[in-house]
Amino acid sequence: xxxxxxxxxxRVSAATLTVLLCASCALRAKExxxxxxxxxxxxxxxxxxxxxxxxxxxxxxxxTVDGARLVFEKGQYDFAAGKNPRSKRVAMLFRDAKNITIDxxxxxxxxxxLTSSLVFQRCRGVTVRDxxxxxxxxxxxxxxxxxxxxxxxxxxVEPAFPVKGGEPVEALMEYDPATRLPRRRGREAYxxxxxxxxxAPQVLRLKLTRPVNVARGRxxxxxxxxxxxxxxxxxxxxxxxxxxxxVYTTPGMGLAxxxxxxxxxxxxxxxxxxxxxxxxxxxxxxxxxNSCSGKIRIEDxxxxxxxxxxxxxxxxxxxxxxxxxxxTVVTTCRNGWLIPxxxxxxxxxxxxxxxxxxxxxxxxxxxxxRKTKTHRLTFDEELPKRLKPGDVLxxxxxxxxxxxxxxxxxxxxxxxxxxxxxRARIExxxxxxxxxxxxxxxxxxxxxxxxxxxxxxxxxxxMFIECNYGAAMASAVIMAFAHLPGWKHxxxxxxxxxxxxxGNIIRGTDNAAIFIxxxxxxxxxxNVIEGCSxxxxxxxxxxxxYLMNARNIEVVGNLLAPPxxxxxxxxxxxxxxxxxxxxxxxxxVGF
Numbered sequence: 001x002x003x004x005x006x007x008x009x010x011r012v013s014a015a016t017l018t019v020l021l022c023a024s025c026a027l028r029a030k031e032x033x034x035x036x037x038x039x040x041x042x043x044x045x046x047x048x049x050x051x052x053x054x055x056x057x058x059x060x061x062x063x064t065v066d067g068a069r070l071v072f073e074k075g076q077y078d079f080a081a082g083k084n085p086r087s088k089r090v091a092m093l094f095r096d097a098k099n100i101t102i103d104x105x106x107x108x109x110x111x112x113x114l115t116s117s118l119v120f121q122r123c124r125g126v127t128v129r130d131x132x133x134x135x136x137x138x139x140x141x142x143x144x145x146x147x148x149x150x151x152x153x154x155x156x157v158e159p160a161f162p163v164k165g166g167e168p169v170e171a172l173m174e175y176d177p178a179t180r181l182p183r184r185r186g187r188e189a190y191x192x193x194x195x196x197x198x199x200a201p202q203v204l205r206l207k208l209t210r211p212v213n214v215a216r217g218r219x220x221x222x223x224x225x226x227x228x229x230x231x232x233x234x235x236x237x238x239x240x241x242x243x244x245x246x247v248y249t250t251p252g253m254g255l256a257x258x259x260x261x262x263x264x265x266x267x268x269x270x271x272x273x274x275x276x277x278x279x280x281x282x283x284x285x286x287x288x289x290n291s292c293s294g295k296i297r298i299e300d301x302x303x304x305x306x307x308x309x310x311x312x313x314x315x316x317x318x319x320x321x322x323x324x325x326x327x328t329v330v331t332t333c334r335n336g337w338l339i340p341x342x343x344x345x346x347x348x349x350x351x352x353x354x355x356x357x358x359x360x361x362x363x364x365x366x367x368x369x370r371k372t373k374t375h376r377l378t379f380d381e382e383l384p385k386r387l388k389p390g391d392v393l394x395x396x397x398x399x400x401x402x403x404x405x406x407x408x409x410x411x412x413x414x415x416x417x418x419x420x421x422x423r424a425r426i427e428x429x430x431x432x433x434x435x436x437x438x439x440x441x442x443x444x445x446x447x448x449x450x451x452x453x454x455x456x457x458x459x460x461x462x463m464f465i466e467c468n469y470g471a472a473m474a475s476a477v478i479m480a481f482a483h484l485p486g487w488k489h490x491x492x493x494x495x496x497x498x499x500x501x502x503g504n505i506i507r508g509t510d511n512a513a514i515f516i517x518x519x520x521x522x523x524x525x526x527n528v529i530e531g532c533s534x535x536x537x538x539x540x541x542x543x544x545x546y547l548m549n550a551r552n553i554e555v556v557g558n559l560l561a562p563p564x565x566x567x568x569x570x571x572x573x574x575x576x577x578x579x580x581x582x583x584x585x586x587x588x589v590g591f
Contacts, residue, residue, distance in 0.1 A: 045075020052083035072107035081113025104131030139251035165198030225251035262294035314420035336373035435470025446485030476515035511541035534565035543573030551579035560590030
């Protein structure tokens with residue numbers, strides 16, 4: 001061999017070996033941290049005994065040791081609601097820990113009853129990996145409608161979901177009996193079941209508060225619990241990694257984070273248990289991030305069969321109740337939630353009639369009144385004269401940078417990704433049979449009051465197949481909008497800015513493929529659209545791409561391919577509020 005080539009190869013090989021050895025050493029150093037085994041405290045896998053107290057004792061030791069690892073041996077551990085001496089509503093509680101790892105080693109954590117699984121409060125440097133989370137009796141039932149009346153529904157519940165009567169039903173939804181997927185334009189209803197009783201073996205009679213138009217023979221999923229009890233919860237935590245964790249079901253969300261900083265989620269699966277009769281996974285969102293900061297990364301995850309969104313990232317509007325002085329306001333948040341910003345946070349003062357910000361101020365001090373559920377916010381700057389009760393404040397520092405890539409979303413109720421943040425990259429994901437939009441760029445000041453107007457969102461090289469077809473149907477597969485009270489669209493552009501929708505494939509939908517509203521500055525480029533506008537229910541559904549209340553928009557190089565839906569009338573629709581002289585349309589094929 002040529003000596004020069006040999007020396008080059010040797011240098012490359014030596015460099016590669018050095019990198020591998022360094023990585024191995026780093027991994028070994030991490031693995032060599034203090035180890036706390038659940039078995040040391042009496043938690044034995046596969047013995048059928050409740051492990052709640054034993055595992056909590058191990059956790060209590062873990063949180064006192066910086067850099068420690070809690071290790072489970074492979075097998076099943078059992079946790080019953082109400083058995084934790086630290087909290088009756090939480091099975092595993094972690095508080096004020098630093099640099100800890102929960103190493104499941106393929107263990108299954110099996111829960112029963114209404115309890116949150118793993119709750120982390122004020123923890124820094126958390127890794128959770130290689131776990132499966134499940135419920136012995138899922139928080140939902142599946143059954144077929146046997147009889148109907150205005151006052152009741154009789155449901156033959158499948159044997160895999162034993163019922164005894166008296167179970168609450170917070171929500172019900174139709175599924176296709178042949179495919180066991182959400183039914184096309186099926187019905188759903190929340191909070192309509194007053195009570196239940198057993199009228200025959202496995203036949204549950206639902207007593208209704210109002211008529212529900214569901215026919216005999218229809219397959220229903222009855223969610224006994226929808227929200228509150230999450231598989232993984234992070235509250236005021238930072239530097240969190242969740243990797244290789246599977247959630248088969250939970251009476252709430254798969255992962256929920258509030259006021260937390262820097263979160264990475266890799267290889268996270270929320271999916272119905274294989275080889276079971278279950279057709280739902282989590283009863284609510286797969287992941288939900290409320291008022292977080294820093295960076296959120298979600299990579300190579302599977303979100304399948306949830307009762308709500310796959311990913312929801314948002315803040316909360318603070319509504320001004322009164323002006324206390326030239327520097328101080330009193331605010332409330334939805335449901336009386338107390339979500340206090342921190343000193344130094346920047347708040348955008350926003351006109352609630354347009355959802356357009358008109359000033360930015362910096363928080364100096366915060367006081368909470370728990371009796372009235374209000375925040376008293378004092379700012380460094382003098383407040384502008386135009387500020388008035390009813391205006392809203394959005395926290396710029398709780399609009400985290402977001403990157404989602406390589407994920408699959410399928411067969412869920414509602415949306416794929418709900419984006420209400422800034423500096424987002426949504427790339428190379430796959431969306432199949434989401435009953436609502438695949439990607440929802442939104443904010444509103446009427447119902448959810450979730451913030452904030454987005455900036456710099458890129459949606460690139462994603463695939464959307466048969467989305468937006470069910471009970472929660474929206475205007476389009478990819479959409480950007482802003483709502484006022486009564487679900488009214490804001491009559492102006494500019495709530496969202498800097499949107500790029502590029503290189504996506506959208507295949508099969510009843511309404512529009514892309515709907516853009518309340519936006520100043522968007523590029524819609526090189527997307528392929530097939531089979532849209534098949535059976536529209538909205539005016540915008542007559543178009544492949546529909547714009548309203550928009551300006552500075554480029555629609556360039558898109559392909560509208562066959563087949564074309566029967567309701568497709570105007571491939572590009574320009575609705576009210578469009579500034580036509582700022583809309584550029586060029587080089588599109590099939591338009």
